[in-house]
Amino acid sequence: MLIIAYIILILSWSFIIFGMISIFRLKNLYMRILAAATIDSVASLLILIALIFANWHFEYGIRLALLIIFLLITNPIISHVNIRSAYLFGIPIDVKDGDIK
């Protein structure tokens, strides 16, 4: 049971490092929001699943499952509200001049 937790934790480290690279390298606002929010939610789910496998008790597992369901619902809502706010303000989607000065 612990081997599964180690493998999923190593996967989650790589996801966190790629997310940190993406918010420093990408030039467009929408690309940054999409990449950072998606990679971050995947890393959150992987770490919480690994914690369930690492500590196999009922009172840990039920709370971690509740946290997984909550993050799975609210993470897309936050990024959607953020992107909608930026789009209604008038930042262009085009890649060439999408970055604001």
Add this chain to the structure above:
Amino acid sequence: MTTTLELFLLITLLILALSMILSFIRLIQGKTIWDRILMLNLISAKVVLFISVYSVYIKNVVLLDIAISYGIISFLTMTLLSKLIMTWGKEKC
């Protein structure tokens, strides 16, 4: 005497802290106000993960409840900030 699981959890805590510091640097030098909201969202998600991993590391189950309530407060903060900027802040930023 640290076991292998505690070593893995410590490395995870270190990576989470480093990524929170980098996100905070990006929040200070952010270009637009939506970048700063995005970085605040990333820091909040990392704080929830940090509390969860630390609760498994010191074997205390009460900290997971604090993580759940911190997640709820973070969701309300992000949604209301975005809606406030969308409706009232068209002249400010």
